[in-house]
Amino acid sequence: MSRKRISLRQELPLLVWLVIVWAALWQNFSPGNLLFGALIAVLVARLFYLPPVELGGRFNLLRAVPFGLHFLAKVVAASFQVLFLAVAKGPKVISAVVAVPLRSHSDLLVTATGHVTALIPGSLVVEVDRSTSTLYVHGINVRNAEDAAQLRKDVRNTEAGLIRIMGTKAELSALNQELDS
Amino acid sequence: MDPETFSGDTVIDAVSAVFMVVGALMSLAAAVGLLRFPDLMTRMHAATKPQVLGLFLLLFALGLQMRTWWVWPVLVVAWIFQLLTVPVSAHMVGRAGYRTKHLHPELLSADELEAVVQQAAGKSGFSDDDGGATTDGR
Structure with missing residues (x-):
């Protein structure tokens, strides 16, 4: 090697x-x-050499703090949601596996998005396709196409937040362009 | 009870008591979820989420009760490691569970991975180890 x-x-x-x-x-x-x-x-x-993590070269603390607090709030919400589902629905709960294409192709951002996704309400990463940077997310309590679309939007919003914190400049400007149009 | 003790120790004791009880409740939620949910994937939800919050609350209460500054870095590091490892283990178990068909298709409202996995399996047997394994395998 x-x-x-x-x-x-x-x-x-x-x-x-x-x-x-x-x-x-x-x-x-x-x-x-x-x-x-x-x-x-x-x-x-x-x-113990590991392949280096390719950082985006910027880190926005002003974006990171609200994101962290928001994340903590979502973890709390997720826990109570799972508690509620476990007690109220139990064996009858309906879920879905949804493909979420991500904007970024950097390993760091895909991994970070996967981690955050796995910890916030009702989603769990089942599979990662690195070549197309697509996350396959298992969503709990996803009953129809509307819920699936909402889940996809949530994951992409998470990724947008992470890009604002530590994405590269190119990714950030692409994101801003997408949101403007 | 004089007001002086009320302002300090009592508040800390009360907060840590609440956090410990809620933290224990979260572990209970995980246990109930493991028993009640129908298949591996939904059980992984129960095993990951309440666990992280429960540990956070219990560690926080512990930090409050220890009353020393030096214990906080250990607790923070412990929680960060939990944050980093829980999604990885959940992902690996979920991935293995999905491929060995430990799920109930009738409880899925949509499955956008099935076609992809079948295509990959048909193309290259079982050697389709893509980014999923290498990115999260350490």
Whole structure:
């Protein structure tokens, strides 16, 4: 396997995350521990090489915070919805598998959208088609074509939110053009 | 009860009590869902969603009760790992379950994946490991 050199800038989020995990597990954020953690993070990143995650090169914190809160609210709603469905409908619940074509072709965004989709109300990713970047989503309590269309719209809105946070500039302008027209 | 203790400890105790009870309720919801839902996919819904919220509430209550600053990073990291791993396991189980036909077609109002899977299976046998496995497999 040929290794593509990754720039330090591209690797930095991973290293920072590893240091945070290290310090959190030791419950010790002293400079010495952080430095040792950084050393181990670099060593781990060199020895256990993973294909680099291609970041979009931008991160919009102003968009990320409302998205995070919105996400938390949706997780709460999802949990109570599942509780309600389990008690009220149980074995008679109707669901559907819906194909949702995504705008973005970046692995990071498809994965992030899949993750968020799996945690918000009534949807679960069954299959990912990477070549066409299509998510096949299993929706609970999807009784007819209208519900399916709504589910598709929800997933695409989630993706739009993620593009606004960390998509590339090209994806962002494509999104804005689509919404304007 | 004098007002001084009411403002501090009592509020924290009350909030963590509520969070613990609701968190436990969420685990109960997951259990009820596992028993009541008809097939693997709908059961995965029950196994993923209330679990994440339940863990969040229980960890939050734990953090409030421990009264130390140092415990919060561990709890946050634990929850983030839960957020990252739950959809992956749900996806892998759902994917395997779909392909081994652990579902009731009569309970699906639409199935837009069936044709795609059959086409892929006809074309390349079982070696149709596309992005799904490699993107989420780590």
